[in-house]
Amino acid sequence: MKYRIGVDMGGTAIKAGVIDENNRIISKISIPTDPSLSFEVIVKDLADGAKAVAQKSGFSIEDFPCMGVGMPGSLNPQTGLLVFSNNVGWKNVPFQKELEKHIPIPIYIGNDANCAVIGEAIAGAAKDRKNVVMLTLGTGVGGGIIIDRKLFCGADGMGVELGHMFLVLDGELCTCGIKGCVEAYASVTALIRQTRAMMELHPESTMHDYAKREGNITGRTSFDCAKLGDQAALNVVKQYTRYLAATIGSLVTIFRPEVILIGGGLSNEKDFLLGRLNECVGDYTFAADIIGIPPIIKAELGNDAGIIGAAYLDVM
Amino acid sequence: MKYRIGVDMGGTAIKAGVIDENNRIISKISIPTDPSLSFEVIVKDLADGAKAVAQKSGFSIEDFPCMGVGMPGSLNPQTGLLVFSNNVGWKNVPFQKELEKHIPIPIYIGNDANCAVIGEAIAGAAKDRKNVVMLTLGTGVGGGIIIDRKLFCGADGMGVELGHMFLVLDGELCTCGIKGCVEAYASVTALIRQTRAMMELHPESTMHDYAKREGNITGRTSFDCAKLGDQAALNVVKQYTRYLAATIGSLVTIFRPEVILIGGGLSNEKDFLLGRLNECVGDYTFAADIIGIPPIIKAELGNDAGIIGAAYLDVM
Numbered sequence: 001m002k003y004r005i006g007v008d009m010g011g012t013a014i015k016a017g018v019i020d021e022n023n024r025i026i027s028k029i030s031i032p033t034d035p036s037l038s039f040e041v042i043v044k045d046l047a048d049g050a051k052a053v054a055q056k057s058g059f060s061i062e063d064f065p066c067m068g069v070g071m072p073g074s075l076n077p078q079t080g081l082l083v084f085s086n087n088v089g090w091k092n093v094p095f096q097k098e099l100e101k102h103i104p105i106p107i108y109i110g111n112d113a114n115c116a117v118i119g120e121a122i123a124g125a126a127k128d129r130k131n132v133v134m135l136t137l138g139t140g141v142g143g144g145i146i147i148d149r150k151l152f153c154g155a156d157g158m159g160v161e162l163g164h165m166f167l168v169l170d171g172e173l174c175t176c177g178i179k180g181c182v183e184a185y186a187s188v189t190a191l192i193r194q195t196r197a198m199m200e201l202h203p204e205s206t207m208h209d210y211a212k213r214e215g216n217i218t219g220r221t222s223f224d225c226a227k228l229g230d231q232a233a234l235n236v237v238k239q240y241t242r243y244l245a246a247t248i249g250s251l252v253t254i255f256r257p258e259v260i261l262i263g264g265g266l267s268n269e270k271d272f273l274l275g276r277l278n279e280c281v282g283d284y285t286f287a288a289d290i291i292g293i294p295p296i297i298k299a300e301l302g303n304d305a306g307i308i309g310a311a312y313l314d315v316m
Numbered sequence: 317m318k319y320r321i322g323v324d325m326g327g328t329a330i331k332a333g334v335i336d337e338n339n340r341i342i343s344k345i346s347i348p349t350d351p352s353l354s355f356e357v358i359v360k361d362l363a364d365g366a367k368a369v370a371q372k373s374g375f376s377i378e379d380f381p382c383m384g385v386g387m388p389g390s391l392n393p394q395t396g397l398l399v400f401s402n403n404v405g406w407k408n409v410p411f412q413k414e415l416e417k418h419i420p421i422p423i424y425i426g427n428d429a430n431c432a433v434i435g436e437a438i439a440g441a442a443k444d445r446k447n448v449v450m451l452t453l454g455t456g457v458g459g460g461i462i463i464d465r466k467l468f469c470g471a472d473g474m475g476v477e478l479g480h481m482f483l484v485l486d487g488e489l490c491t492c493g494i495k496g497c498v499e500a501y502a503s504v505t506a507l508i509r510q511t512r513a514m515m516e517l518h519p520e521s522t523m524h525d526y527a528k529r530e531g532n533i534t535g536r537t538s539f540d541c542a543k544l545g546d547q548a549a550l551n552v553v554k555q556y557t558r559y560l561a562a563t564i565g566s567l568v569t570i571f572r573p574e575v576i577l578i579g580g581g582l583s584n585e586k587d588f589l590l591g592r593l594n595e596c597v598g599d600y601t602f603a604a605d606i607i608g609i610p611p612i613i614k615a616e617l618g619n620d621a622g623i624i625g626a627a628y629l630d631v632m
Contacts, residue, residue, distance in 0.1 A: 074607055084603045091606060131471030154572030155447030164602035165566035169484050176602050250481035256470030286480035286492050287400045291390055
């Protein structure tokens with residue numbers, strides 16, 4: 001069997017896919033989900049989705065040697081427990097055991113940001129790279145690290161929560177309850193907060209009209225208005241870029257990867273985010289002028305990275 | 317040959333030692349040095365020291381299969397260049413090549429903090445541990461990481477400068493030129509600065525008399541006066557402990573090691589530093605109450621860790 005099956009469980013949808021030997025997704029399905037449902041129901045939906053996508057590809061789930069599942073949160077690979085999902089609110093949930101009731105093949109579970117970096121390293125923007133750090137910017141900040149072509153997720157498999165290292169000790173309150181985490185500065189949620197604060201200071205900014213037209217303030221508000229010349233919006237973008245550059249600076253100082261990948265919708269901001277990041281990250285990196293800094297590039301696979309990465313959890 | 321030879325090159329002394337098969341140092345010498353001398357002179361002194369300690373053990377340098385040298389700074393293991401030594405001020409010095417002129421056996425070079433964690437993992441406080449993070453508190457903050465019994469020093473061998481990840485972006489100016497590094501808050505140099513600032517605010521503090529008696533303000537001033545009940549001194553200790561706890565919190569969140577080692581003179585502060593750290597590090601660590609935190613313990617080997625670790629660079 002040359003095909004693999006992977007599932008990406010997110011906060012609003014379960015996405016399952018089958019990939020061929022060239023790492024192309026040959027079939028894919030998406031099932032809406034709701035974290036407020038009982039976890040047994042969610043797990044059953046996930047299993048049904050996996051079986052359905054297998055059938056859609058002309059197989060049955062038993063035809064695959066194993067299945068991988070990525071999900072948000074800290075997973076204990078030894079016990080199969082979803083130990084903590086900050087955003088979904090689950091604690092010590094026996095995820096793997098429950099899933100085994102429905103799926104008759106070996107199951108591998110992993111953190112969603114880890115699956116994303118595996119996917120990008122196998123089939124995406126970091127395809128020929130041995131050492132990769134990836135940040136996924138969304139509701140939170142997800143981190144994934146490949147060292148010597150292997151996933152690194154901490155000694156006990158529950159580390160690399162890069163969104164929760166400190167950026168500004170005693171600074172903004174993070175969703176995890178600690179003040180000053182990266183996530184409280186560099187997530188899209190944080191960008192929206194920074195945008196709102198700047199709008200309050202600048203009633204003349206075009207961001208007000210823009211947000212009214214769009215219905216709300218989003219991660220795009222400041223970027224789109226900055227491109228049209230709004231000074232307050234540009235200041236939001238500059239400040240946010242600094243926070244992200246400093247985060248990357250810490251990671252380069254520790255890991256010295258060959259490449260930094262940025263995932264999430266904001267990574268489409270080529271000049272206004274990636275261009276600026278590449279220019280200024282050296283200002284936040286130890287001895288950058290002597291040792292050098294790696295390129296910061298956009299992740300390529302979008303949401304598919306999580307499916308592809310999950311499908312390869314068994315070999316990483 | 318069951319014996320190994322290692323050299324620890326510091327800012328004020330070159331220490332060389334021969335260790336036996338039980339990792340005990342059987343002979344050791346220390347030669348004073350001065351970073352303002354030309355690097356050729358320092359390298360010659362280092363080579364002479366290595367030859368002398370070999371002889372002192374009843375051997376000649378040619379009897380050893382190889383020699384390891386630890387030194388402060390970022391080393392490029394591919395080129396043998398000492399790329400950058402922040403405290404000594406060297407840049408792109410061909411250290412290994414110069415040393416090969418004097419030493420006829422293979423030479424392995426490594427960062428001094430990396431050598432310290434190797435020494436502790438082989439013969440010290442982390443002897444049976446597979447995954448270790450060590451912080452050495454001194455003029456700067458040195459970092460060393462063992463993952464799965466192997467030294468981890470970044471993809472290109474020049475990483476793990478843990479003293480230069482951010483703790484407080486835009487905060488105190490670090491010696492590296494960037495504002496807000498760990499080293500600017502958690503080094504002994506930073507502690508002395510914090511002590512001095514508190515003394516200026518508190519002319520009634522016993523720290524003034526203590527420092528006068530000792531001749532200057534040191535890393536011990538606040539700790540010793542805090543133990544005698546001085547409130548201002550205790551506040552310095554508490555603040556410093558918080559900075560160190562937050563640094564460790566970031567590292568646990570990323571690496572999830574089995575144990576954290578603290579090296580340097582301050583690690584002797586059992587109750588006032590290590591005890592407090594173990595109590596409060598969970599407040600600065602992502603999901604500590606659910607995932608747990610590793611113990612923070614004192615490194616055991618002191619200065620010998622660097623010699624022993626250097627002697628094992630070839631196998632790490």
